[in-house]
């Protein structure tokens with residue numbers, strides 16, 4: 001039984017910025033590090049965490065049946081095939097939105113806390129009831145955003161709400177970073193984003209086509225494609241969450257590509 | 272009211288002493304009942320702290336008349352206790368800028384510490400002092416002046432009940448929109464120089480932005 005469970009809300013305000021992808025990859029990475037981890041799909045309207053984890057066809061019961069006491073928690077939890085430390089608690093049907101209250105969310109999370117080291121909550125977009133319910137059960141939060149003005153604006157709104165609800169710490173993940181565009185100042189820079197949001201940066205995730213491939217396969221990158229650029233980013237985020245001191249990648253260095261890397265190798269006298 | 276016109280300035284942020292309390296007690300030892308101006312330098316003092324300053328002074332038969340500080344928090348604490356206070360801004364050039372009753376009348380001041388984020392709205396029936404940034408998408412409004420110890424990137428409305436003498440001051444003025452009384456202006460396009468506080472006010476019917484006056 002875990003007593004010091006960390007319950008982390010993964011939220012963004014804006015939709016489609018990469019919350020579910022981060023939840024899935026972080027879940028796999030933490031499980032692999034040996035932590036028992038539950039991922040809770042709190043996006044009842046647009047559930048897809050099960051899809052990303054390739055667990056859709058194994059769902060029998062959901063959070064809804066657990067709350068209605070039609071099944072036990074362990075009957076609803078879906079264990080991951082490869083990572084036994086990871087379990088998914090699937091979202092019930094969208095009609096849950098009509099009756100679900102913050103207290104229901106707290107009940108579910110309290111149950112999960114009894115057996116897991118980590119509970120990751122995949123939050124719905126928006127700042128309405130779905131978000132508020134998910135927030136009610138959380139202790140800390142990761143805010144995901146993209147280097148775009150509208151995503152940053154929504155993230156800022158969400159951070160304000162997290163602050164007033166005493167959620168802490170709140171950390172930032174900047175997803176879909178394109179080093180070339182950043183270098184050419186066609187995209188908000190990391191400083192632009194952290195200047196406004198004023199949060200500690202837990203990590204950057206590079207734009208990576210592999211993310212899309214992995215989504216369609218139902219295999220998060222951190223499961224089998226550890227060498228892809230985004231997978232490394234996700235792994236680093238998981239380690240930093242543990243308190244490990246891992247330097248951030250420098251997107252400018254990434255963008256200078258092979259030439260620069262070659263020069264660095266020469267300088268470090270590997271040849 | 273001022274029966275003892277002579278005012279003695281006591282600096283309570285003196286590195287010779289382990290804390291401001293010890294410092295104040297020691298310095299008061301040599302003073303016979305006098306009127307004091309407490310110079311808090313950059314100390315961040317709450318109202319409770321200042322009440323203690325006042326209590327310690329009273330024990331030595333001294334009376335606190337006014338407080339000055341480079342800390343906005345201390346200045347505001349003093350204001351809210353009803354003491355005359357002076358807020359001293361030191362900019363990068365080590366010029367000091369004094370804001371006091373002469374150029375800013377602080378009446379019912381509301382104080383907010385922390386970033387005002389997108390979607391948030393702050394309102395004051397007097398002046399509004401913000402220690403933090405006002406982000407894009409946030410709105411702040413005051414019947415009196417607005418002073419932002421940080422960046423103004425959202426919308427600010429001073430003199431919301433029509434007082435066209437109201438001003439908006441910030442360390443960095445880059446608002447989406449500025450309003451003073453019934454005037455509306457879009458924020459400036461060019462980025463302001465760093466390290467110079469700026470002030471927006473109405474000058475011949477138009478909102479203008481100029482460097483905050485140095486006195």
Ligand SMILES: Nc1ncnc2c1ncn2[C@@H]1O[C@H](COP(=O)(O)OP(=O)(O)O)[C@@H](O)[C@H]1O
Pocket residue numbers: 012014015016017018019020021022175176177205206207208209211212215230
């Ligand atoms: N780092 C990335 N690189 C490329 N595509 C990404 C990246 N992160 C997310 N995506 C894509 O963005 C879309 C939205 O991601 P998702 O995790 O579902 O967002 P959310 O849960 O916030 O709505 C998905 O199609 C996903 O594949």
Ligand SMILES: [Mg+2]
Pocket residue numbers: 019020021043048
């Ligand atoms: Mg999602």
